Amino acid sequence: MWEKLGLKVTVWSSFYSGEPRWVIASRLPKGFVDLEQPMGKVIATTYDEIAGPGAYGRYLDDLGQNISRIDEEIIELLPELSSK
Numbered sequence: 001m002w003e004k005l006g007l008k009v010t011v012w013s014s015f016y017s018g019e020p021r022w023v024i025a026s027r028l029p030k031g032f033v034d035l036e037q038p039m040g041k042v043i044a045t046t047y048d049e050i051a052g053p054g055a056y057g058r059y060l061d062d063l064g065q066n067i068s069r070i071d072e073e074i075i076e077l078l079p080e081l082s083s084k
Contacts, residue, residue: 001050009025044056047059
């Protein structure tokens with residue numbers, strides 16, 4: 001779904017300390033301007049196109065039953081402060 005929408009996403013897991021965690025990180029190619037476009041309906045429609053009608057709703061139900069917490073953060077890269 002992310003690929004079809006042209007989104008750059010990385011997923012990794014952590015399981016050594018504390019609760020198991022999945023981290024999903026995405027890049028905003030145009031910066032914060034990308035957040036001005038509401039993506040909820042676009043993501044749901046694309047997910048359903050790939051996985052079948054109603055799949056996104058079932059996905060959200062699964063999240064509600066199996067995920068204890070969702071944290072969201074926005075991290076901004078400041079090239080002038082980067083070591084690279």
